[in-house]
Amino acid sequence: QQGALVAAESTTPATIQLDAAARVDITFILHVPEDTPPSVPVRMAGNLYQLGNTFADLSGGISTLAARMPVLAPLPDGTYGIILSLPAGADLRYKYTFGDGFWNAEHAASGEFVLRQMIVPDAPTVIEDHVGTWHAGDAAPITFDITVPANTPPGENISIQLNPYGWTEPLPMWHLGGDRWAYILYSPLDMVNQIGYRYCRAEQCGHADDARTPGDFTSGQIVQTSTDPLSLPDKVEAWAWLETDLPGFENLEGLGAKLRGPEFVAGVEFQEMYHPSWVPRLPAALDEVASLGANWVILTPSWTFTRLDPPVLEPVAGQDPLWLEIAATIRQAQGRDLNVALRPVPHFPTAVDEWWSSAPRDFPWWVSWFDRYQAFVLHHADLAEQNGVQTLILGGEWMSPALPSGSLSNGDPSGVPPDAEARYRELLAKVREHFSGTVAWALSYPEGVLNPPGFLDEIDQIYVLWSAPLAANADASPADLQTEAERIISADIYGMWLIWKQQSGNESLVISLAYPSVEGILTGCLADPIVECIPPESLKYPAPDYPLLELGLEDQARAYQAVMAAVSQHEWVGGVVSRGYYPPAVLHDKSTSVHGKPAEDVLHAWFEEFR
Structure with a gap:
């Protein structure tokens, strides 16, 4: 024990030292149900940083992000596998999903969410798990199948955001090739009768949205759950804050600047x-x-x-x-x-x-x-x-x-x-x-x-x-x-x-x-009919909402x-x-970003x- 004198109404420093835990390679082998969609990324969600946990209260109460979770590799025998280096002695809580910890996560045969637990051993170990089902309740899966505009920036994946009671964090869709993307929603459809949804780029919903459903205050499109499978083909005609034709800027060759060298x-x-x-x-x-x-x-x-x-x-x-x-x-x-x-x-x-x-x-x-x-x-x-x-x-x-x-x-x-x-x-x-x-x-x-x-x-x-x-x-x-x-x-x-x-x-x-x-930025005063002069620093965040500018x-x-x-x-x-x-x-918005x-x-x- 360390003694410390704590003074009233004053900051008292306390020195606390921790030792790093040893890392251990743990192999996970997963058996999935026969109706698991082929070629779909199966992820691990958990309470550790490397399992997608952000330790934050994000949209809809979500704390894990699908795009940050490790993806299991499909194996020739139909199983999936992954080797993770984990801290020995950690109390690991985890589940399998092809969404996040809420959407499309594994369920027991009786319909409840599954959350697995293990204390990470101090020696390499093989863990073999079985998913009971991806479904919950009687509602049938909903298939979202979309085509995106040709000007969608290459390298930016497409996401779907769902709203059962408020917007949750976006989920990566599955690329079918070319301009087509899809996502199949299995669960937990027993908890809701209808779902709002919208599409966005690079998980940046609220900024890089489908032009039909932009910003933070849209309810999105609506779909009712059903006991019959639903297919929702759709087309994104345009993205918010993404122009098709940008103004060119001439005279960018032969500028005549003196070389400054690597120290510049x-x-x-x-x-x-x-x-x-x-x-x-x-x-x-x-x-x-x-x-x-x-x-x-x-x-x-x-x-x-x-x-x-x-x-x-x-x-x-x-x-x-x-x-x-x-x-x-x-x-x-x-x-x-x-x-x-x-x-x-x-x-x-x-x-x-x-x-x-x-x-x-x-x-x-x-x-x-x-x-x-x-x-x-x-x-x-x-x-x-x-x-x-x-x-x-x-x-x-x-x-x-x-x-x-x-x-x-x-x-x-x-x-x-x-x-x-x-x-x-x-x-x-x-x-x-x-x-x-x-x-x-x-x-x-x-x-x-x-x-x-x-x-x-x-x-x-x-x-x-x-x-x-x-x-x-x-x-x-x-x-x-x-x-x-x-x-x-x-x-x-x-x-x-x-x-x-x-x-x-x-x-x-x-x-x-x-x-x-x-x-108006060249004059330093962004004229607005309501505010006399908006300073440029007011637009330093993405997709600033100043409709009169x-x-x-x-x-x-x-x-x-x-x-x-x-x-x-x-x-x-x-x-x-x-x-x-x-x-x-990429956002062609009004912000300071170039x-x-x-x-x-x-x-x-x-x-x-x-x-």
Whole structure:
């Protein structure tokens, strides 16, 4: 036992050490009923991470995702098999399915769900299991057979989402070849009389939907269960947020940029939001990033503020990626010769400005806030160090009230303690004890760049968050847009960079671009009849629902072209990053993501020029 003195109203650290369990190879052999559809993937669902468990409360109360479950291999004798490396001594709960843990899971002959249990032995073992039935009750199977549009991106699988009492997590459909996909629903049809359903791409229902049933608030199409088998042939005419004809962008050859070499940061930063369904799609997303000519990927792991008073910042499964997930993504990126940076970000339950203004912000509150922020930063410093990450990016616009002499969005003082600068210097010293790579600080433009914090001399790299307006008129010429971008770099950023360079002895500065694809973005004010001016950062999540804003794919591309051309004129700028990339699917939406949009072609052309 360890003794600990717990002080009242204070944080008390406790050191707890765990030993890793030995891994044991367990072989599972499965016998299935005769009516099991041939060539259909049979999966294992369970309570361990490697059996699809996300440890989260996802849509419909589901915690396991079919796309993350291991698939058994069909064997010549009609059985299925898989070998899993499991931790010895683990209390394993599992079942077999060709859906998830709820849909199309195995049942006993009497109709009940089956949940198997075993304590993982400390020596290799063969387990032989038999599925009683895939059915439950008298309702007959329902066959969904669909044809998808020709512009469906290759490599994106098709999913079906079911709604018995609320939307559950999407299920991968089975590819029949060409544009046809199918799925047979067997169970638990005894629990419902009717089911809502819809189709989507890459398990991203709510974003990459069938155009007939888009968004989070649709009831979908409806089917009644029956004692007779049902077949539902269907055709998806179009996908939401997927254009058939994209505007082209001319003059992307012979840009005339000077070669910068491998030290130049040509990067892509993933969106700050997260969902566990992203994980199976991340290898393909990293392939796409590498194909752009990028040499860096910036990941944005997160924690969530779950309480305001006292402030509690902690990881929430389902909203924030697990350590294992981030570590796996880092390895996958490194395997594609991509350098990796982490930019940890918090998630807020309300708008950021509202959260800060609602907080007490008295001295005890700030002491607790700095404790929570330190735990958040050091956690990600350890994550970066243990996984060979080159750069850790701290700061960001959300932190403005917590910086020395900080203020709220309305201009009122935030009440941050007068020793805030000393606290940040102490924190950065602790970061150095945990992380040996480059420590960067994210400054927003213009506020952060024009009023940088005094402790920047402790920082190795500056990461400028750029969404700056480039014109007073949306019809400005390409030359005028580039001229304004060059003015910002020369007049505002360069002066700050010179002072920081002299104080710190460092010179690495990277510009991180985020322009949503909406008309009006070139002026920096997204005009809405209801809201006078929507800031660009309001559209940093997938498929933002601003129906009164017009899609502006070409405007986004023009903004990228102007800034990239301006950067090419300033050799002291050490890199450019596209911020807000949506990894799991192509969306021609209004967000800041360039994935699959004309701006991505602009980015690709310039990355190739710089390298």
